[in-house]
Amino acid sequence: MSTKAVKKHRRHLSMDRKRSLEALIFLAPWIIGLCLFFIRPIFVSVRLSFSEITRMKGFVMEGVGLQNYQYIFFYDINFVPMFLKTITNTLLNTPICLVFSLVIAILINRPMKGRGFFRAAFFIPVLLGAGYVMKQMLGMGADGATITTGIMVPQLIADLLGHSLTEFLQGVLDRITVVLWKSGVQIVLFLAGLQGISSSLYEAARVDGATEWEMFWKITLPMITPVILMNLVYTIVNFFTDATNPIVDYIYQQSFGNPQQFAHGAAMGWVYFAFAFLLCVIVIGVMRRFVFVSGGKE
Amino acid sequence: MAKRTKSKSKRHGRSFGARFFRGGLLRIAFYFLLATLSFVFLYPFIKMITQSLMTDEDLINITVKWIPSKLTWSNYAIAFRRLQFGTYFWNSFKVAVVGTIGHVFSCSMTGYAFARYKFRFKGALFGLVILSMIVPVQTIIIPQYMQYSNWGWINSPYYLPLLVPAFFGFGLSGGFFIFLFRQFFLGLPYEMEEAARVDGCGPIRTYARIMLPMSQSSLLVCSVLSLVWHWNDYFEPGIYVTDVWLKMLPNRLPSLYAELSKENFTMIQVNDLEGIIFNEAMLMAATFLCIVPILIMYLILQRRFMEGVERSGLTGM
Numbered sequence: 001m002s003t004k005a006v007k008k009h010r011r012h013l014s015m016d017r018k019r020s021l022e023a024l025i026f027l028a029p030w031i032i033g034l035c036l037f038f039i040r041p042i043f044v045s046v047r048l049s050f051s052e053i054t055r056m057k058g059f060v061m062e063g064v065g066l067q068n069y070q071y072i073f074f075y076d077i078n079f080v081p082m083f084l085k086t087i088t089n090t091l092l093n094t095p096i097c098l099v100f101s102l103v104i105a106i107l108i109n110r111p112m113k114g115r116g117f118f119r120a121a122f123f124i125p126v127l128l129g130a131g132y133v134m135k136q137m138l139g140m141g142a143d144g145a146t147i148t149t150g151i152m153v154p155q156l157i158a159d160l161l162g163h164s165l166t167e168f169l170q171g172v173l174d175r176i177t178v179v180l181w182k183s184g185v186q187i188v189l190f191l192a193g194l195q196g197i198s199s200s201l202y203e204a205a206r207v208d209g210a211t212e213w214e215m216f217w218k219i220t221l222p223m224i225t226p227v228i229l230m231n232l233v234y235t236i237v238n239f240f241t242d243a244t245n246p247i248v249d250y251i252y253q254q255s256f257g258n259p260q261q262f263a264h265g266a267a268m269g270w271v272y273f274a275f276a277f278l279l280c281v282i283v284i285g286v287m288r289r290f291v292f293v294s295g296g297k298e
Numbered sequence: 299m300a301k302r303t304k305s306k307s308k309r310h311g312r313s314f315g316a317r318f319f320r321g322g323l324l325r326i327a328f329y330f331l332l333a334t335l336s337f338v339f340l341y342p343f344i345k346m347i348t349q350s351l352m353t354d355e356d357l358i359n360i361t362v363k364w365i366p367s368k369l370t371w372s373n374y375a376i377a378f379r380r381l382q383f384g385t386y387f388w389n390s391f392k393v394a395v396v397g398t399i400g401h402v403f404s405c406s407m408t409g410y411a412f413a414r415y416k417f418r419f420k421g422a423l424f425g426l427v428i429l430s431m432i433v434p435v436q437t438i439i440i441p442q443y444m445q446y447s448n449w450g451w452i453n454s455p456y457y458l459p460l461l462v463p464a465f466f467g468f469g470l471s472g473g474f475f476i477f478l479f480r481q482f483f484l485g486l487p488y489e490m491e492e493a494a495r496v497d498g499c500g501p502i503r504t505y506a507r508i509m510l511p512m513s514q515s516s517l518l519v520c521s522v523l524s525l526v527w528h529w530n531d532y533f534e535p536g537i538y539v540t541d542v543w544l545k546m547l548p549n550r551l552p553s554l555y556a557e558l559s560k561e562n563f564t565m566i567q568v569n570d571l572e573g574i575i576f577n578e579a580m581l582m583a584a585t586f587l588c589i590v591p592i593l594i595m596y597l598i599l600q601r602r603f604m605e606g607v608e609r610s611g612l613t614g615m
Binding site: 016019020022023024025026027029030032033034036037038040041042043044045048104107108112116118119120121122123124125126127128176177180181185230233234237240241248251262265266269270272273276277280 | 328329331332335336338339340342343403404407408410411414415416417418423426428429430431432433434435436437438440441442444445462463465466467468472474476477481501502505523526530589592593596597600
């Protein structure tokens with residue numbers, strides 16, 4: 001530090017301290033945001049889940065302890081089954097989503113004709129948004145019929161397999177279709193990760209005689225574990241907060257329908273969120289051991 | 299392994315799989331697979347477009363599934379007027395653009411701080427960032443609504459509840475963008491900053507003149523995603539903006555659908571359209587119109603966006 005700086009400050013700030021103060025400049029907006037927009041609503045919502053609205057006007061609350069939580073678990077017939085269903089859906093869909101998006105990312109990462117087209121194509125569902133537009137496209141047919149899947153089991157195969165097996169197969173295809181529609185962002189993230197792997201690694205491996213299969217498992221996969229983790233967290237969060245989720249819809253209805261239900265809605269929301277958070281923490285904790293950090297200062 | 303290499307020395311030690319791939323058969327299969335997958339992705343989109351161009355006879359005619367008998371572009375004209383596209387487009391545009399500016403501004407700063415500085419509670423604070431990603435809007439929507447209501451922000455003509463949080467690192471997926479920028483800044487070499495320091499730049503100048511320009515790729519990624527997500531958001535706008543003239547496109551659409559159902563049911567049309575009967579095809583056209591701006595923007599930026607993703611350095615945690 002120049003002598004000028006020392007003279008200016010009455011106290012001699014250490015380098016660390018100085019850096020911390022600098023950091024504050026950049027963090028300031030976010031910290032303000034935290035206080036204004038985040039901490040208070042969260043706090044109030046948590047408090048709400050432990051209370052009961054006694055008067056609509058002015059939202060007067062009264063603490064009632066765990067009553068709301070008891071209600072949603074023991075009295076409300078809808079919450080627990082929906083919750084379990086959502087959990088199983090998420091646990092099923094997430095691996096499918098990640099595997100598919102990784103495969104697709106690898107496929108379109110190769111130099112080939114029409115690469116730009118394919119990349120645009122896979123991102124289209126993201127552009128269309130998850131909201132009304134999508135709902136309408138899925139729900140409206142010219143004759144009012146529902147189109148829920150792009151892939152239908154051909155009649156011939158359906159006849160061969162018999163009824164229940166065909167239904168199962170159709171269910172699988174439906175699930176895959178829905179998952180694919182939601183994987184646009186993951187594909188993009190995987191693409192980024194794949195491109196970050198330097199090709200010299202592959203060249204060296206080829207010289208040593210590695211097969212494509214081996215290269216995938218020994219180079220590609222380990223190098224993108226950080227992206228896998230990011231995708232995992234994002235996917236879980238995405239599935240959990242997806243507004244077309246039956247349970248999210250239910251929480252929403254509860255919160256905005258009958259005023260008596262506000263507190264229930266809050267309690268449900270928090271149980272739901274706590275679970276999502278727990279899942280993410282577990283995932284991050286487990287994956288930490290597998291994530292290959294490619295260096296760089298931190 | 300060694301045995302294989304020796305016996306196939308003529309083919310330079312390539313594995314069977316690699317040669318087969320180059321042999322073209324796999325390539326065909328590979329294109330086929332890609333095409334099938336693309337179809338799944340594009341299916342609703344194609345369906346929507348084809349439907350939007352159908353005449354009303356086509357809609358009733360069950361033999362017509364994919365190709366309309368006549369390209370009824372007039373559907374779009376009617377949809378445009380019915381939607382009052384001009385007004386709502388402008389509303390959506392304002393919110394999306396300003397919101398994106400807010401995000402880019404605040405999230406890049408915050409990401410930079412987390413990437414480049416050490417400070418107390420850094421871990422805990424970053425945990426809060428992750429938390430802001432995870433907590434679903436629905437959980438905190440009521441207290442937020444109450445708060446904004448107290449401040450008089452509901453139905454603000456400046457869309458305050460939607461825009462102000464974005465300038466402070468929150469708003470739609472603010473946490474995600476902070477994460478994104480952090481990852482990127484982590485990957486940049488320290489030398490640039492050190493050089494700037496040596497030359498006497500203060501922290502703000504270093505950031506604005508050196509680091510920001512270097513992060514163009516992640517700025518682009520953040521902008522595109524923020525624009526798209528703001529444009530398509532119907533939940534928060536639906537709650538905070540209830541005034542009919544302030545609404546945005548995604549919230550205008552359901553009203554249009556309701557109008558259609560009502561007209562179909564009561565057989566009474568709103569008479570501003572010279573007796574044209576409003577039908578589903580026009581509705582599809584209207585739906586498509588809602589996403590056309592974003593589509594155009596994406597097609598233009600697509601190349602740069604993809605390159606931006608590649609250079610964002612999203613490896614490494």
